[in-house]
Amino acid sequence: MGQVIDVEKVLKRINDFSNERDWNQFHSIKNLSMALSVESSELVEIYQWISEDESNDISNEIIKNKAREELADIFIYLLKIASKMDIDLETAALEKLDLNEVKYPVDKSKGNSKKYSEF
Ligand SMILES: [Mg+2]
Numbered sequence: 001m002g003q004v005i006d007v008e009k010v011l012k013r014i015n016d017f018s019n020e021r022d023w024n025q026f027h028s029i030k031n032l033s034m035a036l037s038v039e040s041s042e043l044v045e046i047y048q049w050i051s052e053d054e055s056n057d058i059s060n061e062i063i064k065n066k067a068r069e070e071l072a073d074i075f076i077y078l079l080k081i082a083s084k085m086d087i088d089l090e091t092a093a094l095e096k097l098d099l100n101e102v103k104y105p106v107d108k109s110k111g112n113s114k115k116y117s118e119f
Contacts, residue, residue, distance in 0.1 A: 007089070011079050018080075029084055036077040043070035 018024050046066045047055045058064055082089045103116040 007079060010076075011083055014076055014080055015083075027080065027084070029081060032077055032081045032084065036074060036081065039070055039073040039077060043067060043074065046070065 018027065046063060050063075054060070054063075078089070081087075082092075108119045109116075
C-alpha cells in the first residue's frame with residue numbers, strides 16, 4: 001500500500017457533507033458508534049456465505065468493490081468519531097500496538113491464535 005492518507009482532506013469532505021445537510025444534530029458519539037458498527041457488519045455480510053478461500057481472492061472485482069465501499073464507510077465514521085472526540089488516530093493506533101506487543105510477546109504468540117489470557 002505505502003499510502004499517506006490526508007486525514008484533514010477527507011475530514012473536510014465529511015464535515016462539508018454533514019453541514020450541507022444539517023446532519024450534525026444526529027451525530028452524537030453514540031449514534032456514530034452505532035453507525036460504525038452497522039458498517040462493520042455490512043463488511044462482514046459480504047463474506048458471510050462464502051469460503052475463506054473465496055474471501056481471500058482479491059481478483060474477484062465484484063466482492064472487492066463491495067468491500068471497498070464498506071471500508072470507506074467504516075473509515076468515514078471512524079474519522080468522524082475520532083474528530084468529535086479530539087483523538088489523534090495515528091498516535092492512538094501506535095500506542096495500542098505498543099500495548100498489543102506487551103500482551104502478545106513473540107515467544108508466546110508466534111504461530112498461534114490464542115488470546116493473551118490463555119497463555
Ligand atoms: Mg455501508
